[in-house]
Amino acid sequence: MTEEILNKKEVRITPMRQLLLEFFLEKNKVLGLSELEKAFPKSDRVTIYRTLKTFEEKGIVHGISNGTTEMKYALCHDCQVANHSDFHPHFSCLKCEELSCLESIFIPSIDLPGGYSFEKVEMTIQGVCPKCQ
Numbered sequence: 001m002t003e004e005i006l007n008k009k010e011v012r013i014t015p016m017r018q019l020l021l022e023f024f025l026e027k028n029k030v031l032g033l034s035e036l037e038k039a040f041p042k043s044d045r046v047t048i049y050r051t052l053k054t055f056e057e058k059g060i061v062h063g064i065s066n067g068t069t070e071m072k073y074a075l076c077h078d079c080q081v082a083n084h085s086d087f088h089p090h091f092s093c094l095k096c097e098e099l100s101c102l103e104s105i106f107i108p109s110i111d112l113p114g115g116y117s118f119e120k121v122e123m124t125i126q127g128v129c130p131k132c133q
């Protein structure tokens with residue numbers, strides 16, 4: 001499973017990459033760097049961070065910065081190498097503080113004034129998630 005995904009995304013297979021991807025598939029939710037550090041105590045922070053950066057470049061995960069200092073990551077669906085297509089908002093629960101992808105909502109493209117170039121758009125919605133209702 002992980003090998004197939006890594007091959008498809010043109011990522012060289014290493015044990016760390018396989019482990020990390022496996023963890024994302026298993027958890028199937030937004031994961032913060034500190035959570036990943038706890039899950040892989042034998043790996044140092046830099047290695048985990050670099051792996052995530054590679055995944056991000058290859059369209060395997062997308063980074064989410066929701067205004068907090070910690071960067072979070074979630075699996076991509078149908079993103080291409082070096083070209084993310086997951087323009088969806090993220091939901092931040094005020095009770096359990098979990099972050100989730102709202103993949104059914106599409107953020108429309110934004111017409112920027114001349115001279116500005118588009119990189120990405122981030123939208124975070126705050127409220128109470130279904131689990132905490």
Ligand SMILES: [Zn+2]
Pocket residue numbers: 059060061062076077079083084085086
């Ligand atoms: Zn993506």
Ligand SMILES: [Zn+2]
Pocket residue numbers: 093094095096097098128129130131132
């Ligand atoms: Zn919640």
Ligand SMILES: [Zn+2]
Pocket residue numbers: 062064074086088089090100101102
């Ligand atoms: Zn997302």
